[in-house]
Amino acid sequence: MKKILFVLFFFTIMVSAAFTQETWQKVKIFSDDLRSDIAMLRKSGVIIDEGYIGKDNSISVFLPASDVEKLRTTGIRFEMVIDDWDSYYKNLPVLSPEEQLAVRQHSKQNYGVEGLTYGTMGGYYTYAEINAQLDSMRARFPNLITQKVSIGTTVGSRQIYAVKISDNPDATENEPRAIYTSLTHAREPAGMMSVMYYMFYLLENYNTNPSVKYLVDNREIWFVPCLNPDGYEHNRSTNPNGGGQWRKNRSLNSGSYGVDLNRNFGPYTYWNSPNGGSSTTPSAIDYRGPSEFSELESQGYRNFVVGKNFKTALNYHTYSNLLIFPYGCWTYLTPDSAIFSEFSSDMVAMNGYSPGTAWQLLYPVRGSSDDFLYDGDVESNGKIFAMTPEVGGDSDGFWPQQSRIFPLAIENLGPNLYYSWVAGDYVSLYSYQFDRQYVNPGDQVQMNLTMKNKGLSGASNLTLELESLSSFITVSNNSVNVPSIPSRGSFTTTSPMIFTLSAIAPIDTLCKLRIITKKDGVTMSADTISFITGVPTFVFQDTTNNPLTNWTI
Ligand SMILES: [Zn+2]
DSSP states (O other), X not given: OHHHHHHHHHHHHHHHHHHOOOOEEEEEEEOSOHHHHHHHHHHTTOOOOSOEEOTTSEEEEEEEHHHHHHHHHHTOOEEEEESOHHHHHHTSOOOOHHHHHHHHHHHHHHHOOOSOOOBTBTBBOOHHHHHHHHHHHHHHOTTTBOOOEEEEEOTTSOEEEEEEESSSTTSOOSOOEEEEEOOSXXXXXXXXXXXXXXXXXXXXXXXXXXXXXXXXXXXXXXXXXXXXXXXXXXXXXXXXXXXXXXXXXOOEETTEEOOOGGGOOSOHHHHTOTTOOSBSSTTSTTBOOSSTTOSHHHHHHHHHHXXXXXXXXXXXXXXXXXXXXXXXXXXXXXXXXXXXXXXXXXXXXXXXXXXXXXXXXXXXXXXXXXXXXXHTSHXXXXXXXXXXXXXXXXXXXXSOXXXXXXXXXXXXXXXXXXXXXXXXXXXXXXXXXXXXXSOOTTOEEEEEEEEEEOSSSOBOSEEEEEEEOSTTEEEEEOEEEEOOBOTTOEEEOSSOEEEEEOTTOOSSOEEEEEEEEEETTEEEEEEEEEEESSOOOOSOOOOOSOHHHHOOO
16 A cells, blocks of 8 residues: 555656646847857756847847746846746737638738648647548649658657658659758747748649749658657657757656757767757757767758758757858868858848858857758768748747737748759859940840859750830840859850840839740849939949048048
């Protein structure tokens, strides 16, 4: 009897420990030297990660209340933004069925996407709902998407599913490959909804949009919408309506649950970089695990990419409106930083995110999937240009309210498309040269174009088309053929395109032309050139390169 009571006693303690949830708070920390204060806080056991970096020397982060108490003892200035996350989240506005319908109709009209619905966990799909969506995509589009395949089984016996979108999906074709993942961190479902939205976009626009058809026909695009099902399901068990703050997986280490999967990737030298950027304490939210690739989820991802020759990868996280590229674990740039810079600046031009490496943006991160994919195992994988979008702004946090789900997905649609394009051939206008400095009414202008293949495969069978977007411009020859352009190479046209500005065009008028790059007759990119008619009037001219020598102030 004593024994039974004893066991019951411990069972009760275990059960209550499992169900006692710590209060999460959101604080805004101010510091003149965020880097060193973050390092100092880490020593006191307060881990700052995936917070929103303000322009006022601040960072807004979610912390357990016990960490906020530790923060208080350091004397670092901070403001309480949300003092009880759960009750704050419960009071966030939700969309009525009519409002949800209106959002979905807008999505259908403007982007051709009607498959994405709202899930039952605060508007986000649960793990089961994600899987059901993957099954339904296959049922609707059997010629464009595979059945879901498991790339690993978790400690909790759940499957990590991947699907491929391509023509002839059940065959392996020699096409450039891209991969998109989300929910590596269990409390970041806005990344998953963005990825699912992109999947529906490709499937539902295939028959009506020739560019989407070209992309799907000429790429193999893989998706792993939930890399961490145990952690995500844990959040559902504690917070069935959304808002759960569990981040790691659910493996057990020295009495503590969870390894931070985005600190668990190898190789050893990256995982163990002396710059820090992960914790060796099992209870910490960024615990790196007992060894690199100790976790079934990171093993599954590693094993899945081997030999597939992926070219690009986007590993979705939330939040802080960033686009992060390698290295995370070193404080220097990769040998391919010019490519990462070009890709990231083209992508953030579409959504206003800030690009950079983890270290440039704030602090190093070691053991991330991006560093591993980039050059952690070049022999097996080549170099995969992996980046991490951190979706959402300061007020979005980890569980953006329902009204934000579609806007966040839509703001990442352009970048998602771009990153599938550059996995293969992707040619766009790099620069242009007119045969004169100014264009006056009546002028006939010859123009040469420099085109760049930003993509990671060679491009061929290209045609450039010139279109007038202004009523005063007449285009004479509207098409030029371009021979092949090697990956990352450029080509300048030698037979010019010609247009005429009407003699009756007023001066000081903004005129626009459009250059359309076509591959096999399908639009690959479209760029706009603009100029103002007439010769500008100079109000000030200085002949020196060093104005200070001629000026007195
Ligand atoms: Zn994350």
